[in-house]
Amino acid sequence: MSLNKVLYLSKICTLMKKKVLSVLSLSVALWVNAQEKDSLNQKKIEEVVITGQYMQQSINKSIYKVDVIDAEQIKNMAATNVAEVLNQSLNIQITPDSRSGNSTAKIMGLNGDYVKILIDNIPVVGDTGLGSNIDLTKITLSNIERIEIVKGSMGVEYGNGAVAGVINIITKKTSTKKISVRGSLQEETVRDNYDLKKKGNGRHIQNLNVDYNINNEWFASINFNHNQFMGFEGESKGYKYFGQDNKRGYEWNPKDQYDASALLRYTKNKTTFFYKLSYLNEKFNFYNPEVNRNPLNDGLGGVAYESRDKRYNTDRWVHQFNIQTNLGHIRYMGDFSYQNQDRKYYDYNYDIPNRTIKSRQDEKSYYKTDVIYSRGMFSNFLDSKVFDFQLGYELDYTNGYAALIAGDFFGEAVKRKIFTYSNFLSAEWNVSDKFSLRPGVRLSLSENFSNQYNYSLSSRYKTSENSNLRAVVGSANRYPKYEELYTYFVNINHDVQGNPDLNPEKGFSAGLFWNQNFAVDNDWKIAYGVDALYLDVRDRIEMVMVKEPSTYKYMNINKFKNLLVSANVDFRKDQFALSLRGSVSGTSVSMIDLKSSSPTDFQYLVQAGASATYKLKSTDTNFALYYKFTGPDRLYVSDRANDFRLGKIDSFHMMDFIVSQPFWNKHFEISAGVKNIFDVTRLNSTAVAGSAHTAANGFVNLYYGRSYFARLMFQF
Numbered sequence: 001m002s003l004n005k006v007l008y009l010s011k012i013c014t015l016m017k018k019k020v021l022s023v024l025s026l027s028v029a030l031w032v033n034a035q036e037k038d039s040l041n042q043k044k045i046e047e048v049v050i051t052g053q054y055m056q057q058s059i060n061k062s063i064y065k066v067d068v069i070d071a072e073q074i075k076n077m078a079a080t081n082v083a084e085v086l087n088q089s090l091n092i093q094i095t096p097d098s099r100s101g102n103s104t105a106k107i108m109g110l111n112g113d114y115v116k117i118l119i120d121n122i123p124v125v126g127d128t129g130l131g132s133n134i135d136l137t138k139i140t141l142s143n144i145e146r147i148e149i150v151k152g153s154m155g156v157e158y159g160n161g162a163v164a165g166v167i168n169i170i171t172k173k174t175s176t177k178k179i180s181v182r183g184s185l186q187e188e189t190v191r192d193n194y195d196l197k198k199k200g201n202g203r204h205i206q207n208l209n210v211d212y213n214i215n216n217e218w219f220a221s222i223n224f225n226h227n228q229f230m231g232f233e234g235e236s237k238g239y240k241y242f243g244q245d246n247k248r249g250y251e252w253n254p255k256d257q258y259d260a261s262a263l264l265r266y267t268k269n270k271t272t273f274f275y276k277l278s279y280l281n282e283k284f285n286f287y288n289p290e291v292n293r294n295p296l297n298d299g300l301g302g303v304a305y306e307s308r309d310k311r312y313n314t315d316r317w318v319h320q321f322n323i324q325t326n327l328g329h330i331r332y333m334g335d336f337s338y339q340n341q342d343r344k345y346y347d348y349n350y351d352i353p354n355r356t357i358k359s360r361q362d363e364k365s366y367y368k369t370d371v372i373y374s375r376g377m378f379s380n381f382l383d384s385k386v387f388d389f390q391l392g393y394e395l396d397y398t399n400g401y402a403a404l405i406a407g408d409f410f411g412e413a414v415k416r417k418i419f420t421y422s423n424f425l426s427a428e429w430n431v432s433d434k435f436s437l438r439p440g441v442r443l444s445l446s447e448n449f450s451n452q453y454n455y456s457l458s459s460r461y462k463t464s465e466n467s468n469l470r471a472v473v474g475s476a477n478r479y480p481k482y483e484e485l486y487t488y489f490v491n492i493n494h495d496v497q498g499n500p501d502l503n504p505e506k507g508f509s510a511g512l513f514w515n516q517n518f519a520v521d522n523d524w525k526i527a528y529g530v531d532a533l534y535l536d537v538r539d540r541i542e543m544v545m546v547k548e549p550s551t552y553k554y555m556n557i558n559k560f561k562n563l564l565v566s567a568n569v570d571f572r573k574d575q576f577a578l579s580l581r582g583s584v585s586g587t588s589v590s591m592i593d594l595k596s597s598s599p600t601d602f603q604y605l606v607q608a609g610a611s612a613t614y615k616l617k618s619t620d621t622n623f624a625l626y627y628k629f630t631g632p633d634r635l636y637v638s639d640r641a642n643d644f645r646l647g648k649i650d651s652f653h654m655m656d657f658i659v660s661q662p663f664w665n666k667h668f669e670i671s672a673g674v675k676n677i678f679d680v681t682r683l684n685s686t687a688v689a690g691s692a693h694t695a696a697n698g699f700v701n702l703y704y705g706r707s708y709f710a711r712l713m714f715q716f
Contacts, residue, residue, distance in 0.1 A: 047059045047068055047070070049062055049066045049068060049148050050121065050148070050168070050170065051064070051066055051118075051121075051148040051150055051166060051168040052064040052066070052150055052154065052157050052166075054331075054377075054379045054380075054388065054390055054428065055331065055333075055379070060468065061460075062460075063428070063436055063438050063458045063459070063460045063470065064150050064458060064470070064472060065150070065151075065470050065472070065511070065513035065515075065531065066148050066149070066150055067089070067148070067149040067150075067151075068146055068147070068148055068149075069085055069089070069146060069147040069149075070145075070146045071144065071145055071146060071172075074141055074144060074147075075660075075713075076613060076622065076624040076658060076660070077624070077626065077656065077658070078186070078656075078658050078671055078673060078675075078709060078711055079141055080140065080141060080186065080203075080205050080227060081136060081137045081138070081139055081140055081141060081227070082136040082137075082139040082140075082141065082144075082147065082167075082169060083096075083103040083105075083136035083137045085141065085147060086105055086136065086147075086167070087628075087654070088609070088611070088626050088628060088654075088656075089149070090566060090581045090582075090583050090607050090608075090609050090628070091107065091108065091151070091564060091566060091583055091585065091607065092105055092106070092107055092149070093105075093106040093107075093630070094106070094136065095111065095112070096701065096702065096703075098250075098251055098252045098253065098701045099253065099286065100284070101135075101137070101253060101255045101282075101284045101312075102127075102135035102137070103135060103136050103137045104133055104134065104135065104136065105117070105134075105136060105167060107151060107164040107165045108151065108164045108165070108533070108535050108562040108564055108585065109560070109562045109585065109587040109605075110163065110164040110535075110537070110560070110562070111133070112132060112133040112134060113132050113133050113161065113478060113481065114132070114161065114163040114164040114478060114507070114537075115132065115161075115162075115163075115164050115165055115166075115167060116131045116132060116154070116158050116161045116162040116165070116166045116167070117131055117132070117134040117136070117139075117167050117169075118131065118158070118166065118167065118168040118169065119139070119168075119169045119171065119318075119320075120168075120169070120170060120171055120276075120320065120322065120335075121168060121322075121335055121375070122320055122322075122335050122337050122373065122375070123158075123161075123373065123396075124139070124318075124339075125316065125318070125339035125340070125341045125369055125371050126341065126369070127341065127343055127367040127369070128367065128369075128481045128482060128483065129161075129369065129398060129418075129481055129482070130339070130369075130371050130373065130396055130398060131158075131160070131161050131162075132160075132161035132478075132481075133481075137257075138257065138259075138280055138282060138314075138316070139169060140207065140225040140227065140257075140259060142182075142184070142207035142209055142223060142225055143171050143172050143209050143221070143223045143261070144169060144170070144171055144172070145170045145171060145172045145173075146170050147167065147168070147169050147170070148166075148167075148168040148169075148170065149165065149166070149167050149168075150165055150166045150168075151164070151165040151511070151531075151533060151564075152164075152165060152472060152474060152509035152510075152511050152533055152535065153454075153456075153474040153475050153476035153507045153508060153509040153535070154166045154456075154474060154476060155442060155454030155456070155474060155475050155476025155477060155507070156424050156426060156440040156441065156442045156454050156455065156456040156474060156475075157424070157426075157440070157456075158476075159394050159396075159420075159422055159424075159442065159444060159454075159476075160396070160420065160444070160476075160477060160478060160479050160504075161476070161478050161479075162476045163476045163477075163478050163505070163507035163535075163537060164507070164535065171263075171276075172211075172221070173219070173221070173263065173265050173274060174219060174265075175211035175212075175213060175219065175221075177211070177213070178212070178213050179210070179211070179212050179213075180209075180210070180211040180212075180715065180716070181208075181209070181210050181211075181714075181715065181716045182208075182209045182210075182211075182713070182714070182715040183206070183207055183208040183209065183713070183714055183715075184205075184206070184207055184711055184712060184713040184714070185205070185206050185711065185712045186203075186204075186205040186206075186709060186710070186711040186712075187202065187203070187204060187205075187709065187710050187711075188202055188203040188204075188205070188675075188707050188708070188709040189201075189202050189203075189707045189708045189709070190202050190203060190229070190230065190231070190232045190252075190704055190705075190707060191232060191679075191681075191704055191705035191706060191707060193230075193232070193233075194708075195230075200230060201230045201231075202230055203227070203228065203229050203230070203707075203709075204226075204227075204228045204230075205225075205226065205227050205228070206225070206226045207223070207224060207225040207226070208223070208224045209221065209222070209223045209224075210222050210223075217266055217267055217268050218264070218265070218266055219263075219264075219265040219266075219267075220262075220263065220264050220265070221261075221262070221263040221265075222260070222261070222262045222263075223260060223261045223262075224258075224259075224260045225257070225258070225259050225260070226257070226258050227256075227257040228256045228257075229252075229254060229255050229256070230254050231250040231252055231253055231254035231255075231285075232250060232251055232252035232704040232705075233249075233250050233251065234250070234251030234252070234681065234704070235247070235251065236248065236249045236250055236251055236289065237249075238250070239285075239287040239309075239350075239352075240352065240355070241291075241352075242291050242305035242307075242352040242353060243291065244291050244293060246289045246290060247289065248287060248288065248289045248290075248291055248307060248352075249286075249287035249288065249289045250287060251701060251704070252701070252704050253284060253285055253286055253287065254284075254285050255282060255283060255284040255285070256282070256283045257280065257281070257282045257283075258280070258281045258282075259278065259279065259280040259281070260278070260279050261276060261277065261278040261279070262276070262277050263275070263276040263277075264276075270325060270326045271323070271324070271325040271326070272323070272324045272325070273321070273322060273323040273324070273325075274321070274322055275319075275320070275321050276318075276319075276320045276321075277317075277318070277319055277320075278316075278317070278318040278320075279315075279316070279317055279318075280314070280315070280316040281313070281314065281315055281316075282312075282313075282314040283311070283312070283313055283314075284311075284312040284313075284314070285309070285310075285311055285312075286309060286310040286311075286312070287307070287309050288307045288308050288309050288310070290307060290308075291305055291306070291307050291352065292305070292306050292307065292308075293305055294306060304351060304353075305351070305352045305353055306349050306350060306351055306352065306358065307349075307350050307352060308347055308348075308349060308350075309347070309348055309349075309350045310345055310346070310347050310348075311345060311346055311348065312343060312344070312345045312366065313343075313344045313345070313363070314341065314342070314343045314344075315340075315341070315342050315344075316339070316340065316341040316342075317338075317339065317340045317341075318337065318338075318339045319337060319338045319339070320335070320336070320337045321335070321336045321337070322334065322335050322336075327378075329380055329383040330378055330379070330380055330381055331378070331379045331380040332376070332377070332378055333376070333377050333379075334374070334375070334376040334377075335373075335374065335375045335376070336373070336374045337371070337372075337373045337374070338370075338371070338372055338373075339369075339370075339371045339373065340369070340370050340371070341367070341368070341369050342365055342367075342368045342369075343365065343366045343367040343368070344363045344364060344365050344366060345363065345364065345366045346360055346361045346362065346363040346364070347360065347361045348360035348361065367400070368400045369398060369399075369400035370398070370399045370400055371396065371397065371398050371399075372395070372396075372397040373394075373395065373396050373397075374393075374394070374395045375392065375393070375394045375395075376392060376393050377390055377391070377392040378390065378391045378392070379391075385430065386429070386430050387427070387428070387429050387430070388427070388428050389425065389426065389427035389428070390424075390425070390426050390427075390428070391423075391424075391425055392423070392424045392425075393421070393422065393423050393424075394420075394421070394422040394424070395420075395421050395422075396418075396419070396420045396421075397417070397418075397419050398417070398418045398419075399416075399417045400416070400482075416482060416485070416486060418446070418447075418448055418479070419446065419447050419448075420444055420445065420446040420479070421444070421445045421446075422442055422443065422444040422445070423442070423443050424440065424441065424442035424443075424454075425440065425441055425442075426438055426439065426440030426441070426456070427439060427440075433462070434461060434462040434463075435459070435460070435461050435462070436459065436460045437457075437458075437459045438456075438457070438458045438459070439455075439456070439457050439458075440455065440456040440457075440458075440474075441453070441454070441455045441456075442454040442455075444477070446479065448479075449479060449480075449503070449504055450503070450504075452477045452504055454474070454475045454476055454477060455474065455475055456472070456473065456474035456475070457472075457473050457474070458470070458471070458472045458473075458474075459471045459472075463514075463516075464516070466516055466517050466518055467514070467515060467516035467517070468513075468514070468515055468516075469512070469513070469514045470511075470512070470513040470514075471511070471512055471513075472509075472510070472511045472513070473508075473509070473510040473511075474508070474509055475506065475507060475508045475509075476507045477504040477505060477506055477507070478504060478505040478507070479504045480499075480502040480503075480504065480505075480541055480554075483498065484498055484499065484502060484541050484554045485498045485499065485500050485502060485554075486498045486500070487554070493550065494550055495547075495550060495551040495552065496543070496552045496553075497552070497553050497554075498553075498554050499553055499554045499555060502541055502554060502555075502556055503539055503556050504539070505537055505538070505539050505540055505541060505556070506537070506538045506539055507535065507536070507537045507538075508535070508536045508537075508538075509533060509534060509535045509536070510533070510534050511531065511532060511533040511534070512531070512532045512533075513529065513530075513531045513532075514529060514530050514531075515527065515528070515529035515530075516528060516529070522573070523573055523574065524571065524572070524573045525571070525572040525573065526569065526570065526571055526572075527569070527570045527572075528567070528568060528569040528570070529567065529568055530565075530566070530567045531564070531565070531566045531567070532564070532565050533562075533563075533564045533565075534561075534562070534563055534564075535560075535561065535562040535564075536559075536560070536561050537559065537560040537561075538559055539556040540556070540557070540558035540559060540560050541554055541555070541556055541558075542554070542555065542557060542558045542591065544557055544592070544593060545593055557591075557592050558589065558590055558591050558592065559589070559590040559600075560587070560588070560589050560590075561587070561588040561589075561602075562585060562586065562587050562588075563585065563586040563602065564583060564584075564585040564586075565583065565584050565585075566581065566582065566583035566584075567581070567582055567583070568580065568581040568582075575614055575615040575616070575617055576612075576613070576614045577611075577612065577613045577614075578610070578611070578612045579609075579610065579611045579612075580609075580610050581607075581608065581609040581610070582606075582607070582608045582609075583606070583607045583608075584604055584605070584606055584607075585604065585605050585607075586602035586603065586604045586605075587602065587603055587605070587635065588600050588601065588602045588603075589635065589636060591636065591638065591644065593638050593643075593644070595643070596643050596644060597644070598636040598638075598644040599636060599644070599646075603633075603634040603635055603636075603646075604634075605630070605631055605632075605633050605634075606629075606631035607628070607629060607630050607631065608628075608629045609626075609627060609628040609629065610625075610626075610627045611624070611625065611626045611627070612624070612625045613625075619661070620661070620662050620666070621659065621660070621661050622659070622660040622661075623657075623658075623659055624656075624657070624658045624659075624660075624673075625655070625656070625657050625658075626654075626655065626656045626657075627653070627654070627655045628653070628654045628655075629651070629652075629653050629654075630651060630652055630654075631651045632648055632649065632650060632651045633648070633649040633687065634646055634647065634648050634649075634687070635647060635687050637687055637688065647685065647686040647687025647688070648685070648686050648687055649683055649684075649685045649687050649700055650683045650684045650685070652678070652680045652683055652702070653678045653680070654676060654678065654680060654703075655676075655677040655678055656673065656674065656675045656676070656677065657673050657674050657677065658671055658672070658673035659671065659672055659673055666715075667714060667715060667716055668712065668713065668714050669712070669713040669714075670710070670711070670712055670713075671709075671710070671711040671713070672708075672709065672710045672711070673708070673709060674706065674707070674708055675706070675707045675708075675709065676703055676705060676706045676707060677706060678706075679705045679706040680702060680703050680705065681701075681702070681703060681704060681705045682699040682700065682701055682702065683699060683700045683702050684698060684699055685698065685699055685700045686698070688700065
């Protein structure tokens with residue numbers, strides 16, 4: 001980096017002047033000299049979880065293996081949305097789409113369609129349905145208490161789409177103060193681009209949260225967030241460029257997000273309920289790389305340079321009501337939600353040299369989804385600590401349409417309704433003080449599909465006072481989505497159709513999870529664990545060529561298997577914490593095309609990660625370092641010759657370093673640091689399949705490179 005750039009970036013924060021090697025040297029020195037006492041950790045209350053539980057439960061006693069990312073970890077990461085937090089987790093790959101602006105979670109080799117995303121136990125509405133394929137950049141972090149992650153099929157507890165795992169985002173609903181005001185201002189570069197002006201470069205993030213304890217029973221909270229990303233040009237040349245070499249626009253298109261929420265909570269005796277209203281608006285700009293050169297025929301040789309651009313505008317409303325109470329000694333927990341997401345768009349002709357819109361279409365809905373959802377659970381029927389069972393129901397009524405993929409070629413969108421209803425039953429038997437068992441079963445009914453049965457059997461054995469062995473088997477189904485059922489794209493060159501006769505996909509997983517923690521001399525605390533998980537998905541839905549040269553149809557034809565073995569060890573002493581993680585996963589995919597089928601051997605992916613934090617007791621200065629390595633990824637893809645070949649995506653390293661300093665009695669805190677220290681942008685790839693008309697790209701857009709940030713937080 002040149003001296004001029006360093007001086008320019010120093011306007012954000014003088015701490016950013018250090019080069020990467022200096023940053024790493026500082027962090028290593030701090031680890032070696034970590035000797036101070038962490039009085040806060042001595043008093044830390046045992047962590048609790050709710051995902052997959054009958055009621056809020058100690059994480060140590062949970063019958064499922066639940067990974068937790070708490071609020072302190074999230075703050076140390078200086079992340080601004082859920083996608084950025086999960087990027088640091090092993091075996092969770094965030095898959096960004098630089099054209100749409102969406103980023104979804106991939107677990108055990110399966111994309112976002114197979115990962116259930118919840119907020120406070122309620123599935124989140126997205127473009128294509130409820131809970132799955134959710135854009136995680138649309139979920140901000142300023143009011144989040146923790147994130148809970150369970151890997152494996154969770155169909156009994158969470159139904160459709162919970163095939164590879166569940167990510168449950170728990171928001172804050174209490175405060176220890178009468179009135180609490182929190183907020184932050186964060187400025188980030190986008191690689192080497194930054195400008196504080198509204199129309200400049202970089203990222204500009206602001207949030208504000210106000211909590212109010214009205215009295216001993218009532219609590220209210222409001223929250224506001226703004227996240228403005230000005231885009232990243234990369235090898236493109238921006239929206240003002242009008243050369244005809246397909247280099248106009250951005251590698252990462254700009255987007256602007258606003259979201260707000262309000263919560264009202266009541267607690268008295270054994271009854272608690274809350275109502276939460278959330279709203280999100282996102283504007284996303286797609287700048288077409290193709291530029292048209294149109295003669296003006298004005299007798300002067302005048303020429304107009306225009307491009308056909310697109311503007312997306314997403315609105316999401318979420319109404320959520322939760323109640324927990326006792327009906328006699330029977331415990332009841334009910335969730336009720338109405339959610340609406342409407343992603344609209346319009347095309348417009350942009351006069352590039354004159355910076356004006358010459359003409360535009362009317363705005364139309366691209367994806368629109370309305371959902372009525374309810375989930376209720378009854379437990380503690382026998383009022384016994386030895387044996388209990390839970391009876392529950394889940395209702396999902398989804399009404400909407402996807403205009404372009406459902407046949408909007410004559411101005412009319414195809415509307416569809418999908419209604420599902422489920423009952424589930426599980427029993428928890430504490431056979432002894434050391435051994436617990438929980439079997440479960442779910443029946444799902446749908447007017448569109450045949451009845452689906454899911455089952456699970458979970459057990460926990462307390463191998464010692466500080467160690468547990470868990471064994472979990474379970475199944476889950478995934479219903480076909482709009483695109484797979486109703487796509488209709490037929491013209492002189494294409495014939496791509498959905499299949500309304502598709503069957504739901506069926507997933508099965510089995511896992512063993514062992515963990516132990518203990519203390520040694522000199523107050524060192526050590527925790528470690530080993531996980532082994534197997535996942536099998538049948539009746540995979542894929543688009544298949546059924547007739548040459550370009551007739552495609554969605555069919556239940558493929559199979560998918562994944563093996564995952566991972567281990568972790570955590571060290572903690574006083575103000576110092578170090579975590580080391582590693583995993584190996586293998587994926588086997590059986591794919592059938594018109595003329596051939598793919599090999600079914602396993603392809604393996606290695607990942608490793610580390611995180612370290614250290615706090616200076618004298619000044620409360622906190623240092624945090626996060627590292628993740630992802631090895632080369634190999635998978636079979638179909639090429640244009642109707643054959644299968646083994647493709648490869650390059651390996652990469654990610655590292656972030658953050659320094660935080662509180663002041664004025666901890667009412668304020670300044671943080672600064674470097675994200676993506678190794679400047680990862682594109683990865684070379686031969687694992688992207690080409691279409692019948694185009695060759696595959698030789699790269700995958702993963703990130704936009706190294707960035708620097710500064711953040712000011714305040715709380716009163």
